Amino acid sequence: MSKTVVLKCGGSTVHQLSESFFHSLQALISSNWRVLIVHGGGPDITNMLKALKIETEFYNGQRKTTEEVLEVAEMVLAGKINKHLTGLLNEKGLKSIGLSGTDDQLLLADFLDKENLGMVGKVTSVHTAAVELLMDNGYIPVVAPLASTETHDTLNVNADLAAAAIANAVGAEKFLFVTDVPGILNKEKEVIETVTPSQIDELIKNEIITGGMIPKVESAVSTLSDICQEVMIVSGQQAFIEKDAFKGTKIVSEKEVLSS
Ligand SMILES: Nc1ncnc2c1ncn2[C@@H]1O[C@H](COP(=O)(O)OP(=O)(O)O)[C@@H](O)[C@H]1O
Numbered sequence: 034m035s036k037t038v039v040l041k042c043g044g045s046t047v048h049q050l051s052e053s054f055f056h057s058l059q060a061l062i063s064s065n066w067r068v069l070i071v072h073g074g075g076p077d078i079t080n081m082l083k084a085l086k087i088e089t090e091f092y093n094g095q096r097k098t099t100e101e102v103l104e105v106a107e108m109v110l111a112g113k114i115n116k117h118l119t120g121l122l123n124e125k126g127l128k129s130i131g132l133s134g135t136d137d138q139l140l141l142a143d144f145l146d147k148e149n150l151g152m153v154g155k156v157t158s159v160h161t162a163a164v165e166l167l168m169d170n171g172y173i174p175v176v177a178p179l180a181s182t183e184t185h186d187t188l189n190v191n192a193d194l195a196a197a198a199i200a201n202a203v204g205a206e207k208f209l210f211v212t213d214v215p216g217i218l219n220k221e222k223e224v225i226e227t228v229t230p231s232q233i234d235e236l237i238k239n240e241i242i243t244g245g246m247i248p249k250v251e252s253a254v255s256t257l258s259d260i261c262q263e264v265m266i267v268s269g270q271q272a273f274i275e276k277d278a279f280k281g282t283k284i285v286s287e288k289e290v291l292s293s
Pocket residue numbers: 042043044045046073075211212213214216217218219241242243244245246247
């Protein structure tokens with residue numbers, strides 16, 4: 034049976050994906066991996082809100098989402114970014130179908146913190162039937178991070194957290210965060226090759242991992258399991274596979290390091 038890789042493509046990099054990034058994706062498909070992409074789009078949402086003169090702010094790393102903000106977020110995520118990505122993939126000969134997390138209730142969620150965040154979701158379950166069907170038929174599902182509540186409200190979901198929920202639900206053997214840096218950087222700004230959850234805690238404590246990297250590493254750690262033994266942070270601006278090896282920072286469990 035083929036293995037599954039989930040890629041989370043950050044809003045910081047969706048407009049700068051390089052040719053070599055797509056070659057790496059092609060290499061995965063040629064090696065019989067099933068591929069699923071979840072994308073972000075934070076910077077594009079912020080720009081559109083600014084253009085429309087709608088105020089936007091973050092609370093604990095998540096966007097405060099009023100009805101008005103949600104309308105723009107949905108338009109940008111499920112419209113602009115989702116179609117940009119499927120367009121690029123189709124242009125490279127990679128068959129893809131775009132979906133919102135609300136389609137077929139792929140992502141079901143509850144309000145995360147209605148009082149402080151408004152229409153922001155915490156994923157409670159993932160219905161994988163549609164994406165399984167697509168992957169089994171050779172398509173790359175490309176998912177926008179929106180979710181439905183049981184009562185059919187739409188909620189905005191942080192894309193790192195949406196990707197982690199999907200990676201867990203499809204039993205992905207590999208999970209890659211594609212972003213605008215080549216991996217987690219240390220104090221000297223060099224890429225750290227391998228890191229464990231306890232080392233990540235230290236890096237956060239010492240403020241070496243900050244900002245948008247925090248939800249990524251936290252989602253990465255939450256996904257590590259016996260099935261998904263390796264989560265990586267890689268760059269969208271370069272190849273993430275070179276000579277059959279993945280390039281970036283590997284996040285592995287303490288157990289994995291002890292046994293290697
Ligand atoms: N230790 C670190 N190593 C690399 N990047 C870091 C680190 N700490 C914080 N960052 C920041 O995290 C950013 C990536 O997160 P973010 O901008 O949210 O990306 P995305 O849109 O891909 O989710 C990097 O551009 C960098 O500024």
